[in-house]
Amino acid sequence: MKPFTFFERFSKALRDHPSLSRILVVSTISGGGLIAYSEANVSYSSNGVETGTRKKKVVLLGTGWAGASFLKDLSNSSYEVQVISPRNYFAFTPLLPSVTCGTVEARSVVEPIRNMGRKNVEMSFLEAECFKIDPGKKKVYCRSKQGVDSKGKKQEFDVDYDYLVIATGAQSNTFNIPGVEENCHFLKEVEDAQRIRRTVIDSFEKASLPDLKEEERKRMLHFVVVGGGPTGVEFAAELHDFVTEDLVKLYPKAKNLVQITLLEAADHILTMFDKRITEFAEEKFGRDGVDVKLGSMVVKVNDKEISAKTKGGEVSTIPYGMIVWSTGVGTRPVIKDFMKQIGQGNRRALATNEWLRVEGCDNIYALGDCATINQRKVMEDIANIFKKADKDKSGTLTVKQFQEVMDDIFVRYPQIELYLKSKGMRGIADLLKQANTENGSSKAKEELNIEELKSALSQVDSQVKFLPATGQVAAQQGTYLAKCFDRMEECEKNPEGPIRIRGEGRHRFRPFRYRHLGQFAPLGGEQTAAQLPGDWVSIGHSSQWLWYSVYASKQVSWRTRVLVVSDWMRRFIFGRDSSRI
Amino acid sequence: MKPFTFFERFSKALRDHPSLSRILVVSTISGGGLIAYSEANVSYSSNGVETGTRKKKVVLLGTGWAGASFLKDLSNSSYEVQVISPRNYFAFTPLLPSVTCGTVEARSVVEPIRNMGRKNVEMSFLEAECFKIDPGKKKVYCRSKQGVDSKGKKQEFDVDYDYLVIATGAQSNTFNIPGVEENCHFLKEVEDAQRIRRTVIDSFEKASLPDLKEEERKRMLHFVVVGGGPTGVEFAAELHDFVTEDLVKLYPKAKNLVQITLLEAADHILTMFDKRITEFAEEKFGRDGVDVKLGSMVVKVNDKEISAKTKGGEVSTIPYGMIVWSTGVGTRPVIKDFMKQIGQGNRRALATNEWLRVEGCDNIYALGDCATINQRKVMEDIANIFKKADKDKSGTLTVKQFQEVMDDIFVRYPQIELYLKSKGMRGIADLLKQANTENGSSKAKEELNIEELKSALSQVDSQVKFLPATGQVAAQQGTYLAKCFDRMEECEKNPEGPIRIRGEGRHRFRPFRYRHLGQFAPLGGEQTAAQLPGDWVSIGHSSQWLWYSVYASKQVSWRTRVLVVSDWMRRFIFGRDSSRI
Secondary structure: OOOOHHHHHHHHHHHHOHHHHHEEEEEOOOOOEEEEEOOOOOOOOOOOOOOOOOOEEEEEEOOOHHHHHHHHHOOOOOEEEEEEEOOOEEEOHHHHHHHHOOOOOHHHHEEEHHHOOOOOOEEEEEEEEEEEEEOOOOEEEEEEEEEOOOOOOEEEEEEEOOEEEEOOOOEEOOOOOOOHHHHOEOOOOHHHHHHHHHHHHHHHHHHOOOOOOHHHHHHHOEEEEEOOOHHHHHHHHHHHHHHHHHHHHHOHHHOOOOEEEEEOOOOOOOOOOOHHHHHHHHHHHHHHOOEEEOOOEEEEEOOOEEEEEOOOOOEEEEEOOEEEEOOOEEOOHHHHHHHHHOOOOOOOOEEEOOOOEEOOOOOEEEOHHHEEEOOOOHHHHHHHHHHHHOOOOOOOEEHHHHHHHHHHHHHHOHHHHHHHHHOOOOOHHHHHHHHHHHOOOOOOOOEEOHHHHHHHHOOHHHHOOOOOOOHHHHHHHHHHHHHHHHOHHHHHHOOOOOEOOOOOOEOOOOOOOOOOOOEEEEEEOOEEEEEEOOOEEEEEHHHHHHHHHHHHHOOOOHHHHHHHHHHHHHHHHHOOOOOOO | OOOOHHHHHHHHHHHHOHHHHHEEEEEOOOOOEEEEEOOOOOOOOOOOOOOOOOOEEEEEEOOOHHHHHHHHHOOOOOEEEEEEEOOOEEEOHHHHHHHHOOOOOHHHHEEEHHHOOOOOOEEEEEEEEEEEEEOOOOEEEEEEEEEOOOOOOEEEEEEEOOEEEEOOOOEEOOOOOOOHHHHOEOOOOHHHHHHHHHHHHHHHHHHOOOOOOHHHHHHHOEEEEEOOOHHHHHHHHHHHHHHHHHHHHHOHHHOOOOEEEEEEOOOOOOOOOOHHHHHHHHHHHHHHOOEEEEOOEEEEEOOOEEEEEOOOOOEEEEEOOEEEEOOOEEOOHHHHHHHHHOOOOOOOOEEEOOOOEEOOOOOEEEOHHHEEEOOOOHHHHHHHHHHHHOOOOOOOEEHHHHHHHHHHHHHHOHHHHHHHHHHOOOOHHHHHHHHHHHOOOOOOOOEEOHHHHHHHHOOHHHHOOOOOOOHHHHHHHHHHHHHHHHOHHHHHHOOOOOEOOOOOOEOOOOOOOOOOOOEEEEEEOOEEEEEEOOOEEEEEHHHHHHHHHHHHHOOOOHHHHHHHHHHHHHHHHHOOOOOOO
16 A cells, blocks of 8 residues: 555656656745746766776765855766765755744755765765864864763874865854854854744744843844844844734834844945845835944943943943844854964965965865955966966067967956956957057057066956855855866866966866855845846845846755745745744 | 735735634645635623723633633633743644644644633733642742743742633653653644754754664664553654655665554453454554554563563563654643642642632643543432422422432532433433332322432442543633633623532532543554544545544644645645655
């Protein structure tokens, strides 16, 4: 007797044919529906070169965006991957603000990491935290997350690697402001979001107790968000919706006592977005009664009060019930320690080259929030560039000579292209023309010497951009690195990167290049601001639907996709749950 | 712009018309469906008698089955209800074993208590624990669940009542066996179920760490369940399914290391069920590899080992990874303290009369697992019964006289009816006939004196049955008491209960009478045993579907109903999630 064959077959079909994930159709009880087209997965042919010898051991630290993307896309079976992370799941972090208020359930945004690797790649997982990296011995030292023996002592062990991929992410940055660590909630992990949810309900329950002064109740229901970035703004918006749409029905007396305050040190919130979005968000919060205090720098937090300094230097102290701290990223201790070992001690994040390899280390790669790409400056290499281009060693460079190496140089130094674009120039010829004009010569010269080239490119390096600490960057880096690993042997023989400016031959791979696909800022009340490539800005209900579609399609598995979509529907129909579990 | 009007209208319809809940139709993505008819809610007309004076204050302690049913059914607006409980939600406890393994999510089985009262009844909730009841001052003393001031001190306060309804439930019974409290998991609250779920995943992650001995891994993956009642059996079955259906895929090495052991002190598991069910369950566990150790009494638990004594007196000690303790119920401290105050110190639970009023207390009612009904014995009242029936005070009772009061006596002493049934007698005449026969008289006598009545009824009280500590009993008691409260004033004037045997007039209400609707024992692998009224036994896949239908329809709200059903579908399609959150 097998009554569930239909379910089982359907389920098997979903698991076995990931290509089905191109179209998601979820019909609902109500007949309402959502159709979202997920991005077609570009599939790279797997060139698993079985060497016959021992498989190369790749140790991957971290299961966030960078680590999970790397794992998901690595398809060459000549590697053996050992994943080490304190969390045995990947979490879809853009939905964490939704988890804080129960718009989406925590379990709907996580996927076990053991489910995520490809079937042909040997993978194992250890639930442990790496506390030391030894690049000399090619070892990482780890501590199990839980106590193993009866005294609760955490087991320590070391793991060898051939390649190490560091994707541990960052931690919240408290800027060493006193009291932040002890009294504030952060919003980086699933547990944080769950804790915030419980604390919000706790605040409402506490404020409903008898024998309290009115001002005490007000304090308990004063929610402070520090940081006007996308996470902070989204959390404030979610909390506002939760309070006005759901909680005031159950806690009618609390209605006039709740206050949400957003503190931002800069002059505006959402500064990384277009000005129109910033303005819209500030106006919307104004209408909603969310108190946005701009130019407020937090200086101290104690267990009941938070003190902030205005630009004028005035310090004001406000009583609070709960603080959510959401201001930028800081370095994890294990990364700090590793950076000291390799002489990068005074940096904020691990410096890598444009191929994501940690500078000064062989076989160690770093990606995501724990790393930053050190783009080689044109001016450092200017002599070598000149030498490479000046093939006839004439001491001068013709436009033709330059054009021969131009493609490689554009790939190696993307800032040149950005610079040309910013100046409205169409190509290298325009740059040379301008150089000539600056030299006082009205007639276009055919040739440049090295000093003239230097002066033409002198402003180029100002265009070097640091990538933001977002999941989008991390995910693209993970995918990029997996593709490089997949084709390591192949590209060793047939390198496909640009010519080496300082050395001979070509780089094995093209360097990593980030493609910005846009960014959302949900503002509550079913309104979202979206900034898409090409500075296309969209604000309102339509962007909210775009947001739903994109976030549904971006889910890492069919399971989470169905769960997230049904959570949204549940919220529309029944509201958010306020049980304190 | 309101794109969700359809959703909103649908949602409003669901909230405003609870009668819609008679039919539940959930269409699914897969086209599979489940139609479950939930029991039609019998609605009692609300006779809210507005007295013009102050509303009577009902304090309700507890939000379990008894408390939630009382709250849900109380419809007389002349009361003001103050609910006090450490949990601001009602939990559908029969699904807790499913929550332990993620077959159903915790949030799908809870409903905020503030949502559960009727709209016309004034209700407020305090998240606090009652630690003392003072029947003299008509006060309860409570402690808030969370720290309110900065030192984390929990606020204490007292609440006055006119009527007190005690429905605090029971706690797990450790029988004072050393080490149980510290080392075992219980399964009474939602938090317990969530903790068990995390611990199961933790065990698998721990056992996957490097550098461990095989026997240590085996110990970590040895799950022990103590108690072969429905909860223990269901948990063992759920865990077995979770391991074999989901976990072995992700932890292939653990496959041969996992062991589930069920310890039961009696000679069989599921002793409260029909023998056929017991046999089936024991056989199924045997086939599944769940080691059922019957006649094993736990004598000691330490942090790694559990010791059990067989009936022969042999003590064996087994290493374990996790123990779930599920053996009967014990008394909560606040109830123990209250029982001492009112002279019931040596009992297991609060004794009430047949109307659920606590014996020796006015205006205090107790129901659910914290209470037990003290059915008045016939033999205690035999003289009064005789007096009431013997209206002509002749000193003898005729069949006719007896029949006049018979209905009332049957209602007051249900054991008489049970006794007659057990002896195959059709009515009181048969009883009298038997009494005469026993007296040696072959001819049916028309009259009985008191001694003859005593001897006829001497065995009757052996039929007094104690009600089991189940949600079904508690829910029926809550509904019964709510109906009594609703019609308190009305029945004061027109009492509808049986005649008072020891006093004058009639009782206001008919006494509480439990109607057993059957019981399920899910055994895993989509098989359930069901014992329905009339000793109808059903085992297998069909009962599993009955189980799904009944449990879906019994959900307290549309929200939880939809969530539970979609959780089940999610499990069929995608399996259970093993992320450690």
